[in-house]
Amino acid sequence: MTFDEFQLHPDVFDGVQGMGYTKPSPIQEQAIPAALAGKDLIACAQTGTGKTAAYLLPVLDFIAYERPEHTTALILCPTRELAKQIDEQVEGFGYHVGASSIAIYGGGKSDIWEQQKRALTQGADIIIATPGRLIAHMQLGYVKLDQIDFLILDEADKMMDMGFAEDIIQIVNQLPTKRQTLLFSATMPNKIREFSKKILHEPEEIRLAVSKPAENINQQLYMVYDTNKLALLEHLIGQLEVQSMILFTSRKMNVGPIERALRKKGLAVRGITSDRTQEEREQVLREFKNKQFQILVATDVMSRGIDVSDLSHVVNFDLPRDAEDYVHRIGRTARAGTSGMAITFVSDHDQDAVVKIEKLIERELEKKPTPEEIGPSPEFDPKKYRGRGAAHGAKPGGRGSKPGVRNARPERAAAPVAASPAPAALGTDGAAAVAETEEQKRRKKRRRKPRPEGAAEGAVATGETVTASAETAGESATGEAAKRRRKRGGRNRRGPKPEGAPQSVAAPAASE
Template sequence: MTFQDFNFNEHLTEGITSMGYTTPTPIQGMAIPIILDGKDIIACAQTGTGKTAAFLLPVLEQIGRTKKNHTSTLILTPTRELAQQIDQQVEGLAYFTGISSIAVFGGGDGHVYEQQRRGIQNNVNIIIATPGRLIAHLTSGVLKLNQINHLILDEADRMLDMGFQDDIMRIISYLPKERQTLLFSATMPGRIRNLAKSVLKNPEQINIALSQPAVGIDQQIYRLHDQQKTPLLQHLLKDGNFVSTIIFASRKEIVKALYKELKGIQLKAEAFHSDLEQKEREEILLKFKNRQLPIIIGTDALSRGIDVEGIDLVINYDVPGDAEDYIHRIGRTARAATTGTAITFVNHRDERRLKGIEELIDKKITQHPLPEHLTSIAEVKHEPKPNQNRGNRNKKRVWKK
C-alpha cells in the first residue's frame, strides 16, 4: 500500500510527497479509510506509530472536499508542546491546500493570547488546543464551536492523567451533537473506554499493539539506594561519551534539584517543567534539537512531547509508575534505526515496577555494578530493629550495599 491508494486530492498529495511520506504505517493504513468514511474511531496507538498523520490526512482531505471557510476541526491535546508539533505537521501537509490552523495553549504573555484570539476570529480551519486555554477563549465569547465537524482527542489517557476530564466534557458541551469524533490513546484503561462511550457514536476500534523497545537500545539497570542516585548520575554524565541526553524524573521538584546539582559540577543542562514561561520552554527544546544543549531534565510529559533524532542516552532517575511509560521514555533514543543507551536507577521500592517492565518487554534488563567509589554510600533508614525496646526506636539504622 502507498498513499496513492487513498486517492487524496492533488494539493494534499503534493504536501505528503514534500514531507517525504511514501508508505503508510499500520495505524495510518487502518484508520484513514474509516475516517474518510465519516465514522468515529477509538484507537490505541502509542507515540511514534504515525498516529498524527493518521487523523490529519483524512481530515485535511475532507476539509479540502467541502472547501469550508470556518473552523471545522478541533484537536485537543494534553500539552502545549504536542499542540505545537501537530500544528507544524498540519502546516507541512497542508502547505499546498490553503487550509489554515492555529495552536492554542496557555503560558506566554498577552501578545500570545492576542495572536491566538485573532487567529480564532479569522476562522482558521483547524484549532489544536490544550483544554484550559481553549476554555478561556470560549468563556470570553470570542470562540464559537457550533460548526465543528471533527473533534479529535489526542493522547486521551494523558489528558485524563493530567485532570482534564471535566474540561473536556465542558468543551464538548459547546459542540454540535452531529460530528465525527476520533479518540486516540496510548493506553486503554477503563476510564478511557467510559469516556469513549459518552462522546463517540458506534465507533470503529483499532488496536496497534504497544511496540517493543527498538533493538538498538542498550537497556541497563543499576540497583542502588536513593542517596547513590545523584552521585551515579554525575559519574555517568561526566565519564560517559554521550552527546545528547534526556534525564527523566518523577516530579518537577526533583527535576529542579537535579538541574542545580548538574549546574554545580559545570555540566550544561536545562530543567524542562511547567513553571517555566512558554518562551523559555520553546528555547530549551530548540537548543536541545539543534545540539546546542547536551542535557535536558524533565518529567513524563517530556517523553511524549519531544521528537528528536540522535538522542544517545536516556536516564530514568526514577522508575516510571507505568510500565508503558518506560517504553515511551526509552523510545526517545535509538530512533530512525540508530542506537542508544537507556539506564534506569532501581531502588528497593521499585522492584515490583521493574518486574512489570520486564514482563511487558519480555526480557530481563542487564544489571550493571555500581562504580567502586559509590558502593560505600549507604542509605540511612529510620526503622527500629524487630526486638528494640521503646526507648531505642529512633536509633538510626544503616543499610549497606
C-alpha cells in the same frame, strides 16, 4: 504499502512527500482508510508511531476537497508543547493545502492571550488546544466550533489522568453531534472505554501491539542508591558518547539540582518543568531540538509525544510512577528507525515499579550493579524490598519498615531528593452524554463532491503513481477510494478558500 494507495488529495500527498514520509506506519495503514471512510475511531497507539499524521492526513484531505469556511477540526491534547508540535506538523503536512491552524494553550503573557483571541475570532481550519485555555476562550463567546467536522483526542488516557474528562465533556457539548471523532490513547483502560462511549459513535477499533518499546532501544537498568545517582550519572556520561540526552526525573524539585550539578561538570545542560515560564519552556525545547545543548533535564511534561530527532540517550533518573510512562519516556529515543540507549536507575525503594514495567513490556531487563568505584549497590530483590510501590496503599510495616536498607545507605554526596505535597486531582464521572443516532443518518446523507479544479491539476504531478498503485492494489482509480470518498462526500462547501487565508496564527515555528 505506500502513501499513494490512500488516494489522498494531491495537495495532501505533496505535503506527505515534503515531510519526507515514504511508507505508512502500521497505525497510519489502519487509521487513514477508516478515517477517510468517515468512521469514528478508537485507536490504541503510542507516540512515535506516526499517530499525528494518521489523523492529520484525513483531516487535511477533507479540507483540501471541501474547502470549508468554518473550522474543520479541533484537536485536544494534554501538554502545551505537544499542542505546539502538532501545530507545526499541520504546517508541514498542510503546506500545499494552505490549511490554517492555531495552537491554543496557556502560560503565555497577556499579548499571547490577545493573539489567540484575534486568531480564534478570525478562525482557522484546525484548532489544536489544551483543554483549559480553550474553555477560557470559549467562555468569552468568540470561539466558533459549532460546525467542526472532526474532533480528535490525542493522548486521551493522559488527559484522563490529568482530570480533563469534565473539561473535554464541556467542550464536546459545544460541538455539533454531526462530526467525526477520532480518539487516540496509549492504553485502553475501562475509564477510556466508558468515556469513549459517550463521545464516539460506532467506532472502529484499532489496536496495535502497544506497550512495547522499539526493539532498537538498548535498555539498561542500574541498581543504585539515591545518594549515588548523580555520581553514577556523571560516570556514565563520561563513558558514553552522548550526542543528545533527555534525563527524566519524577519530581520537579529534582530538576534544578541535577541541572546545576551537571553544569558544574562542564556539560551543556538545561532543565524544563511546568514551573518554568512558558517562554523559557519553549526556548529550552527549541534549543534542545536544534542541538544547541546536550542534556535536557525534564519531568514527565516531556515524556509524551515530544519529538526530538537524533536523541541518543534517555536516562530515567528515577522510575516513573506508571509503567506506561516508562515506555513513553524511552520512546523519545530511537525514533524513526534510529537506535538509542535508555538507562534507568533503580533504587532500593522502587523495585516494584521494575516488576510492573517488565510485565508490561513482556521482557525481563538486565540489572547492572552500581560500579564499585561509585559505591555499594542495592540488590535487585523486589520481594525483599516490596515497598510503597505496592498498589493497595497500605504499607505493611508502616514507614521505615525496610530492614537494613536505610542503614545500608552509604554517605555520599547527596542526590537531590525532595517531596512536595500535591493537590488531589478531581474525580470525574457523570458527564453528559452527547452524540447519538443522527450521526449515522448524516453519513448516509453526505454526497460526493466533484474535485475542485486545482485538485485535478495537482493530480498531474502524482497521477502516475496513484493510478499505478491503484492498479496494483486491484482497484481502479474510481474504485474503492472513490467509494470511500463518495461516502464522506461534500457538504457545506463554499468554493475555494480566499487567498489570504490565515496561516498558523499563534505559534511561531520552532524550527526555523
